[in-house]
Amino acid sequence: MRERVVTVGEDQPLVGILSEPSTDQITEPRTAVILLNSGVIHRVGSCRLSVTLARALTEKAGIPTFRFDFSGIGDSEARRGTLTANQAAVDEVQEVMDYLGKWKKYDRFILYGLCSGAFAAYRTALSDQRVLGTVQLDGYCYLTWKSYFHYYAPRLLSPARWYSLILRKLGLKKVKKGVEVSGIEERFFEVPDFSSYPPKADVEQGLKKLNERGLHMLYVFLGNEHYSYLNQFRDCFRSVPFGENLTVIHRPLATHILSEPEDQAVVVDAIAAWVHKLQQTA
Template sequence: MKGNIMRERVVMVGDELPLVGILCEPEKDQAKAPGTAVILLNSGVIHRVGSCRLSVTLGRALVERAGITTFRFDFSGIGDSEARRGTLTANQAAIDEIQEVMDHLQRWKGFDRFILYGLCSGAFAAYRTALADTRILATVQLDGYCYTTWKSHLMHYSPRLLSLSRWMAFLLRKLGLRKVRKGAEVSGIEEEFFEVPDFASYPPKEEVEQGLGRLNDRGLDMLYVFLGNEHYKYHGQFQDCFSGVPFNNNLTVIHRPEASHILSEPNERRAVVDAITEWVYERARAV
């Protein structure tokens, strides 16, 4: 991959209460996958720039180094996109708005194949939309759906049960002698902009496994990147969790245990951007 000339412009999708996004594209003679575009999704209520500007960095890297057009936009009610009123759930509204963006890019630019990227809730939206729309040829999900396994439980609890310092810390917390620092305090990010995986709100594991089976049967390419958290403990946890799905080489899993959920570490962020860029380039070029 080599550097390409990049052009960016603001794009409004929809006539009333439009969705606001940034189209980033290479020059025509440098486009490596003319019919394919990557759409980058919001994480929680974070503006389309992404946590630590991750979406901007990745969106531009895909254009400059892989020659692939990207579009990062705000869901309604987030960032620069005004809130829309309606009766749809947030999950269904996200699917509809992603499809609205795809329809717009297809009519305007002729794109008929899409790769969806998302972190946390953005990953969940990418998964759900892939189930609903066959124009999606691949998804890139950071901290997407995964559940604990017997091995992850063992790896999580064994060191804690054998650690005297952890038992002391537990007793001090129970006695009210030690304050528990929450994620927002540690990160320095305001609480409303701090999204962490909420495992209690996940759909049933069986439901997700069935959905992954359908996507696998369709041949969807899937890249899962799991970052450092208390629930994803080892590299093969995703495959163990969904062992009923016969994944082939359409699945790639990367585990970065030293990275925070929002990729605040420059070296980790750079490594993840590089890995995603290379993976997307290979998939788009093969179409």
């Protein structure tokens, strides 16, 4: 595997790391994976997740990866303009795809993102048919009637949870902050903001469009109160006949940023296996 720093654009360039498999490891020379920022976390990723995943994909799936910083994040300088952050993210991903297409002749891309990175991957896929697959960690999903049952029933029936609640109320147990769990400063700790999600109908319409196009989608949902059972995504978007275009993984005990090495290893291996299979079938 070879890694090198790459800059995209002349004015206020986007800075990233290209990881390439050795010649005998390449499985599909036209395809690359692009890893997107989550919030203001730079291209290393929360708990080094982006680094670990990029190298695993290159070494295990034999596919080039490019993890870069959006403008104004990490080593990429801020750019002035009138676009919203959401619009700028799509434009910058397309700029990266254009650059890699001209330089490396890649013309098909798989986009990966966690939380806001997942949202950017979804929006870019809607705008650009070069995207053949997306890997979204804690992407858009909405509550169903089953969500309330799966969330509240185990909590109401768990003696351990009642005991923990009593200890917290008595001040005998401290609730850990995000920085204590992840090692990331609170100002950099991105958590899902469900209230800012677009209307469900809009996302459903977008998913119908992507599904009809044949986009391959891997959704990984981690431990949060918004996603409480494996089939919630399919139940939420029941009108979309995903078939084999969709794969869903649920890791309810994992943190949102995969701070535990064991959880991170399981998810990284699952993504690498999915990408490898996609290259063989796409």
